[in-house]
Structures are given as C-alpha cells and as structure tokens.
Amino acid sequence: MMLTLFCAVSGWAILMFLIWNVWITLKTGASHLKTLHQIPCSGCEYFTNDYRLKCTVNPVKACSLEALGCLDFEPKTDCCNANQKRPRKLCK
Numbered sequence: 001m002m003l004t005l006f007c008a009v010s011g012w013a014i015l016m017f018l019i020w021n022v023w024i025t026l027k028t029g030a031s032h033l034k035t036l037h038q039i040p041c042s043g044c045e046y047f048t049n050d051y052r053l054k055c056t057v058n059p060v061k062a063c064s065l066e067a068l069g070c071l072d073f074e075p076k077t078d079c080c081n082a083n084q085k086r087p088r089k090l091c092k
C-alpha cells in the first residue's frame with residue numbers, strides 16, 4: 001500500500017516538474033524572442049541584407065543583441081539601395 005502511494009506521488013511530482021520546466025522554457029524563450037525582435041537592424045538604412053557584410057557602419061554588432069539601442073540607427077528610406085532585389089531607384 002505504501003509503495004503504491006509512493007509511486008503515485010512520485011509520478012505526479014515528476015509530471016508536475018516536467019510541466020513546470022516546459023512552462024519556464026517557453027516563458028524564457030518568448031522573452032528572448034521579444035528581445036530579439038527589438039533589434040532595429042532590419043529597418044536601418046545601413047543594413048545591407050547580405051550575410052557577408054550585414055551593416056556598413058557596425059558590421060560586428062549588426063543583428064546581435066549589441067545592436068539594441070544602436071546610436072547609428074537611421075530609419076530606412078525608399079532611397080536605400082542596399083542589396084535590393086528590385087531595380088535600383090534613383091533618388092535626388
């Protein structure tokens with residue numbers, strides 16, 4: 001009787017631990033993902049969209065957590081011709 005009770009309690013404890021662990025992992029992952037989405041590089045004028053040189057100003061910190069709050073960030077304009085797939089625009 002005691003062994004059955006011990007196994008049942010252990011089984012529930014392990015199950016609760018697994019559920020708690022999955023919850024913590026998902027919560028941490030969502031938090032990290034939210035942080036990654038705050039990296040401004042994809043909307044920056046200096047972002048080239050080319051893996052060989054991601055940024056012409058700060059190539060080392062581009063697309064990384066170091067780029068959060070980058071002081072060189074410049075909002076992308078239509079005149080930006082960096083590695084575009086469509087034909088180049090000629091802007092004045």
Ligand code: SF4
Nearest residue numbers: 041044055062070072
């Ligand atoms: S200048 Fe800063 S924000 Fe812009 S692409 Fe380079 S690292 Fe990213």
